[in-house]
Amino acid sequence: MQVEVKMFMKFRKYLPPDSKNDMAVITLEEGATLLDLRAALGIPPDEHGGTVIDGVAYPEDSVHKLKDGDSVGFFASVAGG
Amino acid sequence: MHAWAGKILRVDLSEREYDIEDLDPYFAKMYIGAQGTATRILYDEVDPTIDALGEENKLIFSTGALVGTGAVTGIRSVWAAKSPLTGGIAFSNVGGYFPAEVKFAGYDMIIFEGIADDPVMLWIDDDEIEIMDADHLWGKDVFETEDIIKSEIDDPWKAMDTRIASIGPAGENLVKIAAIMSDKHRAAARCGIGAVMGSKNLKAVVAHGTKDVSVAVPEAFNKSVNAALGAIRASERASKVFPAYGSAGLVNFYNEVGLLPHMNFKKMALPEAHKISGQAVADGYLIRNQGCFSCPMSCGGPAEVKEGPFEGVSHRPEYETHALMGPNCGIYDPEALLKGNNECNRLGIDTMDMACQVSCAMELYEEGHLPESDAGMKLNFGNGEALVTLIQQTAYREGLGELIAEGGATLAEKYGQPDLFIGVKKMGYAGYDARNAYGMALGVVTSTRGGCHCRAYTLVREALAHAFGPKEMAVDPVSMQGKAEMLMMMQNMQTALVDCAGFCQFSMSGQPPPLLFPQLATATGVNYTMPEVVINGERIWNLQKMFNLKAGITKADDVLPKRLREEPATAGPGKGKNPDVETMLKYYYMLRGWDEEGVPTPQKLAELGLEGQGL
Numbered sequence: 001m002q003v004e005v006k007m008f009m010k011f012r013k014y015l016p017p018d019s020k021n022d023m024a025v026i027t028l029e030e031g032a033t034l035l036d037l038r039a040a041l042g043i044p045p046d047e048h049g050g051t052v053i054d055g056v057a058y059p060e061d062s063v064h065k066l067k068d069g070d071s072v073g074f075f076a077s078v079a080g081g
Numbered sequence: 082m083h084a085w086a087g088k089i090l091r092v093d094l095s096e097r098e099y100d101i102e103d104l105d106p107y108f109a110k111m112y113i114g115a116q117g118t119a120t121r122i123l124y125d126e127v128d129p130t131i132d133a134l135g136e137e138n139k140l141i142f143s144t145g146a147l148v149g150t151g152a153v154t155g156i157r158s159v160w161a162a163k164s165p166l167t168g169g170i171a172f173s174n175v176g177g178y179f180p181a182e183v184k185f186a187g188y189d190m191i192i193f194e195g196i197a198d199d200p201v202m203l204w205i206d207d208d209e210i211e212i213m214d215a216d217h218l219w220g221k222d223v224f225e226t227e228d229i230i231k232s233e234i235d236d237p238w239k240a241m242d243t244r245i246a247s248i249g250p251a252g253e254n255l256v257k258i259a260a261i262m263s264d265k266h267r268a269a270a271r272c273g274i275g276a277v278m279g280s281k282n283l284k285a286v287v288a289h290g291t292k293d294v295s296v297a298v299p300e301a302f303n304k305s306v307n308a309a310l311g312a313i314r315a316s317e318r319a320s321k322v323f324p325a326y327g328s329a330g331l332v333n334f335y336n337e338v339g340l341l342p343h344m345n346f347k348k349m350a351l352p353e354a355h356k357i358s359g360q361a362v363a364d365g366y367l368i369r370n371q372g373c374f375s376c377p378m379s380c381g382g383p384a385e386v387k388e389g390p391f392e393g394v395s396h397r398p399e400y401e402t403h404a405l406m407g408p409n410c411g412i413y414d415p416e417a418l419l420k421g422n423n424e425c426n427r428l429g430i431d432t433m434d435m436a437c438q439v440s441c442a443m444e445l446y447e448e449g450h451l452p453e454s455d456a457g458m459k460l461n462f463g464n465g466e467a468l469v470t471l472i473q474q475t476a477y478r479e480g481l482g483e484l485i486a487e488g489g490a491t492l493a494e495k496y497g498q499p500d501l502f503i504g505v506k507k508m509g510y511a512g513y514d515a516r517n518a519y520g521m522a523l524g525v526v527t528s529t530r531g532g533c534h535c536r537a538y539t540l541v542r543e544a545l546a547h548a549f550g551p552k553e554m555a556v557d558p559v560s561m562q563g564k565a566e567m568l569m570m571m572q573n574m575q576t577a578l579v580d581c582a583g584f585c586q587f588s589m590s591g592q593p594p595p596l597l598f599p600q601l602a603t604a605t606g607v608n609y610t611m612p613e614v615v616i617n618g619e620r621i622w623n624l625q626k627m628f629n630l631k632a633g634i635t636k637a638d639d640v641l642p643k644r645l646r647e648e649p650a651t652a653g654p655g656k657g658k659n660p661d662v663e664t665m666l667k668y669y670y671m672l673r674g675w676d677e678e679g680v681p682t683p684q685k686l687a688e689l690g691l692e693g694q695g696l
Contacts, residue, residue, distance in 0.1 A: 006337075006355075008333050008334075008355075008358075008360060009322065009325070009326065009330070009360060010322075021355075022355070048317065049548075049549070050334075050545075050547070050548025050549040051548060052334065052337035052338055052548065055337065055338055055339055055350060055652050055653045055654065055656065056338070056547075056653075056654050057334075057337075057338055057544060057547035057548035058547065058548065059547070059548060059549075059550060059552060073333070073334075073337045075333065075334050075548065075549075076317070076318075076321075076322045076330075077317060077318035077322055077545075077548075077549040078318065078322060078323075078326070078330040078331050078334050078545070078549070079318050079319065079322070079323050079328070079330070079331075079545070079587065079589075079590030080323065080327065080328025080329070080330060080331050080380070080399070080400050080587050080590070081328060081331065081400060081401075081534060081535075081538050081540065081586070081587070
């Protein structure tokens with residue numbers, strides 16, 4: 001399956017080469033989780049941050065199963081208002 | 082007294098006289114500072130039914146209790162009055178450096194009464210107080226005003242240490258969304274507080290102070306400050322991400338979860354948002370960081386557009402300005418945003434209300450209600466030059482600016498579409514779409530100063546905790562379950578422990594309440610307990626509510642804008658739904674000890690030591 005990733009702030013450095021607009025499409029095996037996606041992108045476990053999958057926020061260690069066509073955003077921990 | 086300077090400067094502008102009064106220690110303990118002490122004085126001394134721009138209104142500058150102590154981010158203070166925008170209580174929070182100079186000069190509060198017959202400024206230099214003519218400053222913008230005043234100080238070192246709060250043309254012209262600006266770019270923005278200053282013919286307040294601010298238990302205070310600094314340093318969020326991107330670091334995240342409004346709250350979660358995010362401004366325009374007094378986080382800073390129609394040096398906008406002046410106006414050009422922010426600061430206008438008026442005007446225009454012949458320009462969503470023109474027109478009450486200057490739904494009503502003004506109690510709605518955070522929806526509706534998000538930042542639990550932790554803090558953003566309880570607790574605590582103490586709300590990402598409380602207790606020497614501080618917040622909240630009720634603001638005004646009630650969310654966790662604020666409100670009133678009409682009961686008032694203050 002394929003998922004779209006959108007990388008923000010410090011996570012931009014984990015984009016595959018030649019990515020445009022801080023986005024990329026990543027191919028994963030069926031049933032892959034968010035943790036599998038992090039591993040596929042080469043994001044080390046101590047690079048902390050949060051994610052948003054199709055409009056819903058999840059923590060970095062979520063075992064949420066991804067599905068084909070998901071859009072996943074990676075964010076550094078933000079604050080303010 | 083410790084932490085508090087112990088003095089109130091009371092200025093009679095009509096008579097050009099002043100008095101210095103003692104700050105009562107019991108009063109200080111109960112109302113702490115900033116909006117707390119200002120609320121009680123307004124409640125006791127100002128009839129809520131008066132004309133907010135008349136002689137009877139009082140304008141109060143009130144410092145947070147910890148301003149000048151060295152408490153971490155201890156700088157936040159308020160300007161307060163009866164609001165010409167909402168008709169209710171006004172308090173507009175501000176940081177920068179001006180509040181510290183007032184405290185160093187020896188004053189916790191300044192109360193302005195009456196109206197000067199000609200433009201004046203107040204000069205405070207420790208014990209030297211002078212009410213001076215300001216004819217030469219009237220008509221000048223905020224930046225010119227500060228530059229002229231500083232150029233008139235002979236000693237350049239003293240000029241550097243002198244801080245100024247002033248109004249621009251918007252305040253002078255009684256624009257009901259005018260701000261009081263200090264340190265050029267720090268805004269006491271909301272509630273039309275700048276118009277109150279303008280109505281008093283008060284152009285500026287200049288402060289220079291050299292006195293010490295003492296703390297009660299220095300060793301314990303230093304320990305509590307070091308603990309807070311250590312926690313901030315250990316937090317990537319507070320020490321790295323926040324300084325790098327400012328509060329506008331939230332733009333992309335909130336866009337993804339459907340909280341960032343687009344095009345007058347018609348749309349959400351559009352990919353164009355990334356073009357105008359805090360990241361985009363930091364990457365392309367930020368020159369350096371610049372912080373407020375006593376802040377290790379330094380989230381502000383100058384930003385430059387090097388060429389083109391929006392050329393110039395501005396200041397990095399906050400999240401709210403990004404959200405409302407950017408995507409909510411269909412503007413995805415960061416250069417237009419920087420220019421719009423700068424024009425608001427220069428002319429002394431609240432960026433949030435201004436942007437809410439512009440997005441409303443743009444929708445009126447696009448839907449064919451507002452003809453181009455009236456606007457004098459094309460007003461389509463995304464038109465950055467129109468944004469800048471409308472800001473300038475508003476400051477001088479020209480063209481459509483005459484209607485915008487009245488605030489609220491005045492412009493929308495003129496064109497027969499009052500519901501296209503998205504706001505609460507005539508104040509433009511904060512930059513969070515209520516349809517994806519029901520606690521925030523209830524929070525904005527119940528805020529005692531209008532459509533404001535600042536009184537309880539429920540998104541810490543409804544959005545941020547889901548992605549960034551702590552997990553146990555996360556609550557379902559689109560459930561009504563537990564929202565009234567959560568909100569009330571946050572409102573009471575934030576009012577007293579954060580706002581009245583003078584901490585910056587942004588700093589809570591690094592120094593949570595258990596690190597704030599010891600700083601307050603050891604600096605003031607008041608043997609507070611946490612519950613006592615929270616009850617102080619509840620007392621202040623109830624007094625603000627009573628002021629509003631007496632001013633004629635009722636349950637009928639605790640209402641979400643029609644669009645957010647009736648048009649379902651198109652993205653995010655609340656997709657397809659709307660919040661039922663009416664139901665949450667009933668429970669909220671009950672929890673607060675208010676009757677079904679939202680009026681505090683005599684029992685509740687008595688419990689808070691406010692016997693006899695009912696309607």
